[in-house]
Amino acid sequence: MAVCVAVIGKDNSPLYIGGVGNDTNTDNELSRQWLVHTALDALEERLATNNTNTANSASNSSRTDLRDLYLGLLYSTDTHKIYGYVTNTRIKLVLVTSSTSPSGSNIRDAEVRTALRRLHALYADAICNPFHLPGDQITSLKFDKQVKNLLLNNV
Amino acid sequence: MATQPSDNTEFPPEIILKPLALIGLSGLDIVNNAVHKTIWDAFSNNRRPDRASVRFKILNNTFEFPVVKPKRNSYEWYIPKGILKKNWIQKRVNLIPAVVVIFYDMEWNDPQWNEKIIECASRVQSIRAAVEGHTTRVAVVVVQSGLSPPPSEYMLGAERAQALCAACEIQSKSLFVLPHSDHLMGYIIRLENAFYDIAQNYYHHETKNIKQHRDHLNKTTHQYLFVRHQFKLGYLNELKQDLSTAHKHYMHSYNNLLETRTVDTNMHEIRTVAGYINYKLCKLLFALNLPRDAIAQLKSHIERYKNRVGPTELLFEHYAWIARQYSAFGELFDETIRAGLPAIQSQHPGFYYQQAAQFTVMRRQAMRSVCCDALQYPPPPDPLEGIVEFYGQRPWRPGRLSADPHDPQKEQAAVLALQYNERMFNHSAMIISFLGNAISQFKTFHSPRMRKQLVVEMANEYYYCADYGKALTLLTHMLWDYRREKWWFLASHVLNRALQCAYLSAKIQDYIQLSVEALSKHIQVPNNDKDRIFKNIMSVLNLNIPSPEPDLPASSQSKALELWQMAVEREPFAITIDMANISSFLEVKTKFRQQRYRTDEIVEVELYVRLNYVTSLEVRKLSVTISSNTESIEIPISDNGNSVISLVGGKVRKFLCQFKTNPQDSGSDLHIKNVSFILDSDRKRKIVMNFKVEESKVLESAVHPELLHFILSPKSDYEFDCIVPSTVASITARECRLSLDITNACPALQGEWFPTSFTIRNNENTEVNNVAITLSLLSSPDNPNPDSVTELSWKPEQSQGQPLKVSAATVNKSASYSNIFYLKSNRTTSITVQIKVTYLIDLPEIPKLECVKDFTTKITVTKPFEVTTHFVAMNFKPITKCFVDDPFIVMPQIKILSPWDLLIVDTELEVANCFNYGDNSKPSSCISNLEVAEKNVASDAICVKAKYKPKDLPTRVGLYNITWRRSNNIEGLCVRSTTALSGIPVDDCPIAIEVNYPEVVELQTSIPLKCTLFGKSDTPVRLSLAVEGTDAYMFSGYKKLTVTVPPHDKVELIYNIHPLVAGNTTPPRLKATVLGESAKQEVVTEMFEKIFPQNIFVMPKYNK
Structure with a gap:
């Protein structure tokens, strides 16, 4: 069970952070934001190494095309596991599962991959709104609802 | 770690230190004996990691070995009182050496040998007595001068060494000799390794002893001893530097400890010991290069x-x-x-x-x-x-x-x-x-954000221990980063804590800056109480004490009040806030109305201000700072003449700022540098809010300007969100009121000096002075390098360097200035000529203002004519090749392309090397002084012949020079155009033929046909000739014969022919076959074919 997902822009500003649980609790929200924010360290490091790898492999264009958007498990803490996904436009998607709850600790990699792909699709739908300004926070209620659904059911 | 406070959880030093085998050195008097001192220094100093893992200790005479506990025979009634004794490790590393080495100065040939050996033996004995009960090994080092003894005494040394061993009751391998004169370090290292071997042996023996105890133990009462013995084994193995065995024993020890029953009373002891053993385990795993296992060990x-x-x-x-x-x-x-x-x-x-x-x-x-x-x-x-x-x-x-x-x-x-x-x-x-x-660590391992989070936690810790200054410093630094990445929730968290710190430490500058930022729409404050924050700003401005932040620690509140009471009346009175870097309750956009201004125009800057926070704000002074490359001016902005500007929350105000430019700034840029708001309360304190505009900042604006149009922004707000700020405008020279007229007969013809007259008229209101005109060629896409093919001049036929310059001094009002320039181009293209006029004008407000105006005119150049070449034989039949010494006619045809009528003055052909004129002298032109119009074709004809066959195909027959001018340009200069005429292949034939025959004959009249064959080559040519007769003629002469044409001589053949029919007839023709040299056959056949007439016109005969 994912406890939180986040969409982060290419300039590393948060576009959307959604989580299950008591949203009004500030401490909960704060720890969630810390978690996602610090996950960016691992994400950026992963991207940097990916880039050098692809640069090393003699600008093999087909290889860069096939680059997997899903980055897998970024890192895990005692309480959470954090997965990352980066779109071709450098939008970063982060999914956090709880390693203490049984459904979260036994989650399979493929499930996370599917969930993040789904989130990517939802994100793409949301920004197709012509009145949405790229780089702004996503305020779409529909997106929010769908993401909450994704958090609860899918994974 | 100096700041770390002491608490009882710290590991004792003996656990942390790396165990080293202890070796005691006895008999070294390092205070009085220089030799002993150097020996000791060599042992103890400069212990690099590559030296043996041993520790040396000087044992002086007063050193006492720990008393050996009586050996226990049975563990049956023994109940251990604890797990690990505190002094055990201490004893191993400091008190019980593995080896005691006795140093003794003695030469083998010492005269007092007997006394010496007794003294040495007694020293050994006393050490033995001191270590009584321990199994500490004893070794003897005989310190010698190292001067090699005479060979006769080699045997003596061996004997005496043996004697010494016997006297001291030591094995011969425990006796060492140390010559101290030279190579001391080498000997020391060898000794050290030898001692180390003995020490390892000793520790091995010790482990065996401990292992023997195990049989006596039972799990019920001696669980602690299982732990203790295994720990000891581990430690001894560590002293022995057998790390993997040590790890094995520590692991046993750890597991035995796990099996121990824990209750509240022994909990502390068990976990303390478990911590030590775990530390040892992890340390060994790291040393064995198994970091993953170490991490796993810690986790479990x-x-x-x-x-x-x-x-x-x-x-x-x-x-x-x-x-x-x-x-x-x-x-x-x-x-x-x-x-x-x-x-x-x-x-x-x-x-x-x-x-x-x-x-x-x-x-x-x-x-x-x-x-x-x-x-x-x-x-x-x-x-x-x-x-x-x-x-x-x-x-x-x-x-x-x-x-x-x-x-x-x-x-x-x-x-x-x-x-x-x-x-x-x-x-x-x-x-x-x-x-x-x-x-x-996080900084080292590329985790800037994790680091930031920890810094914030650290700041919180400083906050809890009431060190508000440090907390504030840390928080303001972190706030910057969160703001930049737009993590507003985290920024809010940091900002609120920072605001508390600023309040508690009464730092007015930080307090105001943080408060201003807290009013931003991005920042959430506790209880959504932004009114209080705004009031606090106002009270600080009015030299009052602001109300406290919520959730402050009660203990610090009174102190904060005291601090504030002192601070409100003191510096800093002017609080400057750099608003561009923080998010705040004011938003500003500035815009030049135009991208560029002329020096005589008034520059207008639009300033839009939005107050996001719902309140009304009186700004005492609002000013815009604009800089050019010469100066920086601050322009105050007024609201309908009122310098106090009031802003209303949620509304956008628009201000217009007008000023004149400095004429010196012409050609440079104006930048909006700063917008400054000053809040003032007439009570000394003021707040200056600066919105600094930096070029780099503008570029990296988060939203692309083109996207701004999509934002829904109320019309009443001047569509604030859609405004694209424009902070740079360029200043150009004032508009110039001069006009230019160009007259010329365009298009120009290639190669001619083409005159263009221009007239500059002064439409200014006054006279203009120092008028200077500069002409230059501009490159254009179809003519990238105009200078290389085009010449400009004030006079025809005289090329002048570019640009052309002329000074017209003063031109009066409404007067004009005219001049002509000439242009010659060798290429058909279009030429752009720039005419740049600079002058000074005295305007009422600005004297001697320099003005510049650029005019351009485009001149196209076309070809006057086109020359094509035809080659014909002497009978005007077109030919495609010619033979050496065989004359033919070159016919250049000049097709006139010029729209203007031309006069061809003269033409001539300069033949190429391999050609010659057909006549002896140079022929005169057929088309001289010919007037031609567009689309006319003038044909010339020149007879030439080839002198010899060139090696390569000749590219051209020669250069054809045409001298021409425009026909309306009577006195004008002629232009000589040169065209290369195309080449014709030249062949040579071993023989030349001349056939004499009349063009016209009368029917039934015999006429002679004389054929002369000339030998052209250096060898005779044998030909077989045959006459090809026709029905129209009868002929007489050899029908078939073989002739030999001698070199450079001739053979004449004479036939008589007699036409039988009237009209166009083909006369009999000779055909030749070269005998022998067949390579020339083709050319000879061709020559005969060409020379012999195809037709002869036969006139009917009229009877008279």
Whole structure:
């Protein structure tokens, strides 16, 4: 069970952070934001190494095309596991599962991959709104609802 | 780690130190004997890692070895009082040497040999007596001068060494000789390794001893001994430097400890010892280069002991213990990394320091919940005084194993004492120290954001321990980063805490800046109480004390009030805030109305201000700073003449700022540098809010300007969100009122000097002075390098350097200035000529203003004519090749393309080398002085012949020069155009033929046909000739014959032909076959074919 997902822009500003649980609790929200924010360290490091790898492999264009958007498990803490996904436009998607709850600790990699792909699709739908300004926070209620659904059911 | 406060969880030094085999050196008098001093220095100094793992210790005469405990024969009735004795390791590393080495000065040929040997033996004996009971090895080193003894005494040395061994009762391999004169270091290293071997042997023996005990033990009463013995084995193996065996024994020890029953009374001891063993295990695993195993060991260790909490009233001890496990591991990890272990972003010591900090926080929480009653230290006797023999045992009940507290009162007092100590403990300092370590690690391992989070936690810790200044400094730095990445929620969290710190430390500058930022729409404040924050700003402005922030620690509030009372009346009175870097309640956009202004125009800057926070704000002074490259001006902005500007929350105000430019700035840029708002209250204090505009900032604006149009913004707000700021405008020279007329007969013809006259008319209101005209060629896409093909001049036929310049001095009002320039182009293209006029004008406001005006005119150049070439034979039949010495006619045809009528003055052909004129002299032109119009074609004809056959195909027959001019240009100069005429292949033939025949004959009249064959080559040519007769003629002469044409001579053949029919007839023709040399056959056949007439016109004969 994912406890939180986040969409982060290419300039590393948060576009959307959604989580299950008591949203009004500030401490909960704060720890969630810390978690996602610090996950960016691992994400950026992963991207940097990916880039050098692809640069090393003699600008093999087909290889860069096939680059997997899903980055897998970024890192895990005692309480959470954090997965990352980066779109071709450098939008970063982060999914956090709880390693203490049984459904979260036994989650399979493929499930996370599917969930993040789904989130990517939802994100793409949301920004197709012509009145949405790229780089702004996503305020779409529909997106929010769908993401909450994704958090609860899918994974 | 100097700042780390002392608490009882720290590992004793003997656990942390790397065990080294102890070797005692006796008999060295390092104070009085220089030789002994150098020997000792060689042993003890400069111990690099590559030297043997031993530690040397000088044993002087007073040194006492620990007393050996009597050997126990049976463990049956023995109940151990604890797990690990505190002094055991101490004894191993400091007191019981593995080897005692006795140094003795003695030469083999010493005259007093007998006395010496007795003295040495007695020294050995006394050492033996001192170590009585220990199995410490004894070795003897004979210190000698090293001067080689005479050969006769070699045997003596061996004998005496043996004698010495016997006297000292040592084995011969325990006797060493140390010559001290030279190569001392080499000998020392060898000795050291020898001692090390002996030491290893000794420790091996010791381990065997301990292993023997095991058989006597039983699990029920001696569980502690299982742990202890295995620990000892591990330690001895470590001294022996057998790390993997040591690890094995420590692991046994650790597992045995796990099997021990734990109750509240022995909990502390067990986990203390477990911590030590775990530390040893991890250290060995790192040393064995198994870092993953070390991490796994720590994880399982924590997992196993996490729930063994111990008594609730001492819960904090449990957390303190866990924190220590983590921090000690972090230090180990860090040391290993410094020794060369690579670490990665997801696994480095920082995480362990962070855990240590977190558990210290939990320790503090536990302290708060259990230690509230421990208000004072219990009355004497101090329960914590007392000597404990074992690690981790309580001083008030040493060596007791039973689970029940034997003295409840004493127990209670002890708990109280511990709780009181814990209350007094400075947890924040410890947490800050752990966080500090973690921060530096996270920085090293590329985790800037993790680092930031820890810095914020550190700041919180400073806040809790009331060091508000430090907390504020840390927080303001972090705020910057969160703001930049737009993590507003985190920024809000940081900002609110920073605001509390700023209030508590009464730092007005920070307080105002943070308050202004707190009013931003992005920032959430507690209770959504932005009104209070705004009021606070206003009270600071009015020299009042602001109301406190919510949730402040009560203890600091009164102090803060005192600080504020002092601060409100003091500096800084002017508080400057750099608003461009923070998010605030004011938004400003500036815009030049135009991208460029002329120097005589008024520059207009539009200023839009939006106040986001719902309030009304009186701005005492609003000004815009604009800089050019010469100066920087500050322009005050007024609101309908009123310098006080009031802003209303949620509304956008638009201001217009107008000013004149400095004429010196012509050609440069104007930049909006700053917009400054000044809040003032007439009471000394003012707040200056500067919106600095930086070029780089404008570029990296978060939203692309083209997207701004999509934002829905109310019309009444001047569509504020859609405004694209424009902070740069360029200044250009004033508009120039001169006009230019161009007259010329365009298009120009290629090669001619083409005149263009221009007239500049002054339409200004006054006269203009110092008029200078500069003509230059501009490159254009179809003519990228005009200078290379085009010439400009004031006079025809005289090329002048570009650009052309002329000065017209003064041109009066409404007067004009004219001139003609000439242009010659060798290419058909279009030429752009720039005419740049600069002048000075005296305007009423600006005297001597320099003005510049550029005019351009485009001139196309076309070809006057086109020359094509035809080649014909002497009978005007077209030919495609010619033969050497065979004349033919070159016919150049000139097709006129010029729209203007031309006069062809003369033409001539300059023949190429391999050609010659057909006549002896140069022929005159057929088309001289010919007037032609467009689309006319003039044909010339020149007879030439080839002199010889050139090696390559001739590219051209020659150069055809045409001298021409425009026909309306009577006195004008002629232009000579040269065209290359195309070439014709030249062939040579071994023979030349001349046929004489009339063009016209009369029917039935015999006429001679004389054919002459000339030999052209250096060899005779044999030909077989045959006459091809026709029905139209009869002929006489040889029908078929063979002739030999001699070289450079001729053969004549004469036939008579007699036409039989009238009209166009083909006469009989000779055909030739070359005999012998068939290569020339083709050319000879061709020659005959060409020369012999195809037709002869036969006239009917009229009877007269």
